[in-house]
Amino acid sequence: MILFLLAGWLVVLAVQVGCLLFLFARTALRPVADLAPPTAPTTGVTIVVCAHNEHDNLLELLPLLTAQDYPLYEVLVMDDRSTDLSDVLLDEMVTLLPNLRFIRIDVEAAHVTPKKYALTIALKKATYPVVLLTDADCRPASDQWLAGMVALLGNKDTEIVLGISPYERAPGLLNFLIRSETLFTAVQYVSLALAGRAYMGVGRNLLYRREVFFRHKGFYSHMRIWGGDDDLFVNEAATAQNVAVSLHPDTFTTSAPKRTWADWKRQKQRHLNVGRQYKNGDKAMLGLITASHVLTWLLGLGVAGYVLYLALTEQREALLNPMLLAATGLFVLRFGLFWGIIGRISHRLGAMVRWYAIPATDLLLASYYCLSTARMALTFRQKQTGW
Known part of the structure; x- marks a missing residue:
């Protein structure tokens, strides 16, 4: 025995x-290139934020997004049926901040989950050929976030750029577990992407060309599954040649983690349900x-x-x-x-x-x-x- x-x-x-x-x-040994190399593209980019009752977060986030050091971009907020006066705030901020616009969604679609519906509308209405996704509770690490992510599209074959999005540090076992699990998830998806086996990304920091979204029919194959607007899309669309990873700290976004075990449990259950839809390999x-x-x-x-x-x-x-x-x-x-x-x-x-x-x-x-x-x-x- x-x-x-x-x-x-x-x-x-x-x-x-x-x-x-x-x-x-x-991942441990991968060299990190300096931001904004001389050959960095100047492709127009639409930053997309889907928000449901995120009034206070939008108040903090949007000035950071509209202050990005990049010559050609817009910030598009999808106000998804908010009831906290987010639309009033957005009406005011559009007049104050450059390159900002928003679309109000008043009804929930019957055939697709709310966030995927909002993102699909955003991809259709985006002004520019590249989109950079983040969440309302995220904060870019610097005003070079956008430029650094876009720079990795310099290779003509690259269609998707995976970003890093750590959670904020706080006391307690739950926060330590969340940060530990997030770290190891990042270790896996970044390392496998660098090995030509990209299988997921995080919607808190994800860039891709609109063309690849429509070529793969958006979220059609998983439109009724809650979650997966980021990892299931990457799981379908990624190849050994079309994915890059941004490891420069100025291109990270940080976000607030769940603060109760119940909220975290619901989040992990959604992630597990999504993970069952990954490719068998x-x-x-x-x-x-x-x-x-x-x-x-x-x-x-x-x-x-x-x-x-x-x-x-x-x-x-x-x-x-x-x-x-x-x-x-x-x-x-x-x-x-x-x-x-x-x-x-x-x-x-x-x-x-x-x-x-x-x-x-x-x-x-x-x-x-x-x-x-x-x-x-x-x-x-x-x-x-x-x-």
């Missing part, structure tokens, strides 16, 4: 080390990464129990088992690589998690993924059996 346990642990550790060295290290890759992460710690606990048993029964010679020594050494290597590589990426992505907290993030995420998987399995069984 112990041989099977050690063999399994060696396999998952090898998978983890491989992911860290050959996948995640791409992407689901398999993400499943392998997640499963190996969880099993690294679960099997490690089993091995630790075995080692403790040997120590208590004074079977010291068994502690020199070559397979046990190899697995322990590989675990130490994996632990150090995770701390170093993920810590380096976290630093590059706005210090989502401080370097000294990366080991806690490692264990917390393994626990979270394990509990989430168990909960999904239980839910599936309840649906199958009816209890």
Whole structure:
């Protein structure tokens, strides 16, 4: 039995080390170009913000968007059935801020979810051939946000630019879990994009050409699914050649995370439902990464129990088992690589998690993924059996 346990642990550790060295290290070591290179394009851009009852956020955000250092752009706000006087605010701000306009949506479409309907209208009404998406509760890191994102369209094959959007830091376990999970999600989607396997982006910071949106019929294949206006669209439209990633800190956007466990739980449930719609190859890759992460710690606990048993029964010679020594050494290597590589990426992505907290993030995420998987399995069984 112990041989099977050690063999399994060696396999998952090898998978983890491989992911860290050959996948995640791409993000850790990727050079970041200076903003606004001489060949930066001057393509017109429409910044799109969908807002439902976001009066206070719009009051803060719109001056930042209209102050971007870029020669040709507009800011288009989609006021989606707001009841908090957002339309009154927007009427006033249009007269005060340059390049700002808004469209009011008064009815909810029957055939598509509200945000996807608002975004579809925005893509049809946008003045310019490129759109940059963000949310009302986001804040660009600098006035170079727009210019830096657009600069990556310099390659004629590039149609989609994935941006980074960290969450604000706050005290408490929930905030730490959200930042940890957001960090590891970014590690995965950025690293896979750099490897030519882009599978998602975040609508808080996402740029693409309008042409690619209409070529893929917008959100047609998932228009009734709540969420997915960002990651499912990228999952469909991305190729090995048409995606770039912006890692310059001036092109990040920050946003406020959920503040209650109930709100975060609803958000994660929506994300899980969307994730089920990914391409099979992407689901398999993400499943392998997640499963190996969880099993690294679960099997490690089993091995630790075995080692403790040997120590208590004074079977010291068994502690020199070559397979046990190899697995322990590989675990130490994996632990150090995770701390170093993920810590380096976290630093590059706005210090989502401080370097000294990366080991806690490692264990917390393994626990979270394990509990989430168990909960999904239980839910599936309840649906199958009816209890």
